[in-house]
Amino acid sequence: MPAMLSGEMIEVLRASRLAGWVLEPEAKRLLSLRGLRVPRFQTATEEEDAVRRAREIGYPVVAKAVSPTIIHKSEYGAVVVGIAGDEEIRSVFHRLRKLPGFDRLLVEEMVSGLELIVGAKIDYQFGPVILLGMGGTGVEIYKDATLRMAPLKEADAASMIRGLKAHALLQGYRGAEPVNLPDLTRLLLAFSELAMDLQDEVESIDLNPVKCSADQCIVADARIMLA
């Protein structure tokens, strides 16, 4: 394992070997160790625990099923947003626990913003490559993305942002506030360094969505596929 990875990061990767990918809570932990912002979250395996965690974070919350067999959560209805109170989190817990491979419930704060995707793949010919695109569940419909070879320089990040068809949306379209572009640039650069350090361990990383608002860019979901 490369020296640039901390002991805790190496442990996360090792523990995920069997599943072949890093589940969301661990992926977010790993990202936050490298300075990428993620929502406050907790995990729970019991109903009462889920209620307690939701209260700690403060309603409304998001709940997601954590399962090694569910890669695309939205296809299973495994993401519930805007949970307003105890009753609702209880019923969500009961529903999601029946999903295949259910391991834990992830409870996290609601974040808002324009949905982007930031990704990495280890390309055979070029090594680590970084992608920025319009994200969310429609990512494969918009297909609006730019790619650059890592490590990114600041100018690369700027040209990736400029290269999106939806570029105007990021800059504050029709009176909307522009997203925090310096923060997006910071995220892209930190992520590109991480992709360089993980190139022997991973096949691809999807941060989708990354929610970008005028305040910040925050990784709302993350999936790391191991090599």
Place this chain on the structure above:
Amino acid sequence: MDFTRLFEPRTMAVIGVSLANDRHPANVIYYKNHLRYPVTVYPVNPQGGDIQGERVYPHLREIPERVDLAVVAVRAEQVPGVIEECVAAGVGGAAVISGGFAESGRKDLQDRVVDIAREADFPFVGPNCLGLYSPDYVDTFFIPSERVVRPNPGGVAMVSQSGGVLVDQMVKFALEGVGMSLAVSIGNKALVRETDLLRYLMADSRTRVIALYVEGFAKNEGREFVQIASRSPKPVIVLKAGKSPGGAKAVSSHTASLGGDYRVFSEILAQFGVAEARNESELVSFCESLSCYPRSIEGRIGIVTGSGGHGAMAVDLCFGQGLQVPSLSESVQRQIREKLSPSIRSIASVENPVDLTGSAVDDDFVLAASLLSKAPEVDCIVMLLLPYLPGCTMDLGARLSQVYRKEGKPIVAYVPHVERYRMLIEGFELNHVPVAPSIDGAVLMAEAMKRCRPC
């Protein structure tokens, strides 16, 4: 690895000439060079004897002088032994024409050849290739002399994984008057690869533009390639084959799905300022343009035309390429109009495109080109010239070239390519101003300068 003796040989051995079959590729290569190139050529075959009265040497070591280049055209199994002999005889490098290696399941045999060569620091191109064409030195392509269409010596070097594409491209270069400094067919690229030749050509004084036909790179080799290319003082152009996605394999990652192999390739070339030619005609136009103007522009085009329709088509083509056609400032427009011939002053359009109409004379074209050369809103001028306009003379190409030489802003021209207008075209070519045979071609020449700008 030193390529000098390989690419600029004074002496050459053709190993594997046939005594029985005079149409054997090795014989074709031998005769062609013996009869038509300055290189001194020695045919080699273990049986000795003679072909067309020339002595055939049974062995390399019997050749009376040191051999710079060995062309190897023996059976695959014999190639490792021949390369050992080349090394022992102090040969400068080899072109291994023979097939029957990795491409037909004999990677082991190929690896043996590579091991021998690497150990001895002995450069060879191939196997399974056509070798090289080095103007004024040598031509190892096994195409009979009378059928070869050979470009003039010039500034474009081309490296190709496919020999067929290379030969065909050379025909197109010759047709468009694009001169070449070197053409290398690298075939299986077992030892000498694109990255090695890129480094060599970046330093080669004959070469002004480096063009490559690439099917694919080895693991992480693309990374190395763009990193080297980004330091190139000369434009690097790549034509990539294999753009269609492979089998639709299910991908669990959106990044992998959006970032297909070709898309990654294409966007990374752009990132590092390597101009990707998307097809053969782009490759020819890019080579012609960049060998005249080895630098990048932002792509703000000023168009000068003698016909409104040509101007309108050029605008469409510019937009299609993502080139801008900015409007000209009031003062530039006023200056142009004030100095035009009285007969067209009231009918010409001095916006962009500048349409001088069919009544314009040489002076009007020269004036418009001069003023656009001084206008900061455009960084390249496309001249659409119709030699049949009564007011245009055959001197116009040379006169417009002088505008470029004085002002330094790139000018690309469209002139219909027929023999009758040859003198007009030559006026540009002699001054290294590129001329296209179509409006599309002229716009592509401008696009070339934008596409080698890192983004």
